[in-house]
Ligand SMILES: Nc1ncnc2c1ncn2[C@@H]1O[C@H](COP(=O)(O)OP(=O)(O)OP(=O)(O)O)[C@@H](O)[C@H]1O
């Protein structure tokens with residue numbers, strides 16, 4: 001069984017790390033894939049997304065342990081990086097059961113994902129608690145496993161905003177990327 005944890009990772013942060021650890025402990029997968037998106041479908045217009053190679057490298061440094069695999073699979077596929085497409089590709093390649101790990105905000109807008117009903121036939125959804133101000137559709141009826149885990153009030157948006165305001169982000173991203181992250185977004 002494999003877990004896939006896709007994201008924009010612009011940048012990867014300590015929230016991603018904690019989510020991955022809770023999911024890992026709960027699911028004990030054979031493989032755990034971290035999948036940076038090339039062009040995330042809901043962020044096509046977002047010009048502040050750094051290049052794929054930088055985000056991928058930061059993912060590798062945030063998840064250096066062997067039990068996590070940072071995959072560049074979405075580089076091989078067409079854009080935008082639809083999860084349905086990624087999942088079908090992985091299923092063909094690995095023939096494994098797939099658990100798709102997402103934050104609660106992603107569950108709330110899951111009905112807007114490309115072929116979401118078909119996607120649900122291919123994966124088991126695993127949801128990590130997250131605060132969201134967005135209007136809550138009735139997506140809690142979508143079958144999923146809800147992880148019993150602490151609320152993490154951190155986001156990549158907040159990290160980018162703090163850098164622009166010259167506020168500290170130490171402790172919010174991995175120590176081995178923090179300087180690089182500050183430099184990259186300060187000049188965005
Ligand atoms: N603090 C968090 N709590 C729960 N889920 C999270 C958290 N941060 C990220 N996620 C989830 O991780 C996945 C990838 O997130 P992403 O890389 O877009 O980070 P983000 O912090 O949401 O970024 P941004 O603020 O730029 O939208 C998504 O499914 C998202 O819901």
Ligand SMILES: O=C(O)c1ccc[n+]([C@@H]2O[C@H](COP(=O)([O-])O)[C@@H](O)[C@H]2O)c1
Nearest residue numbers: 006007008037040041042082083113114
């Ligand atoms: O397939 C879709 O339609 C789709 C819509 C929104 C998000 N996703 C995926 O969900 C992951 C997190 O996306 P985001 O926008 O919250 O960074 C990332 O892997 C995206 O490719 C996928």
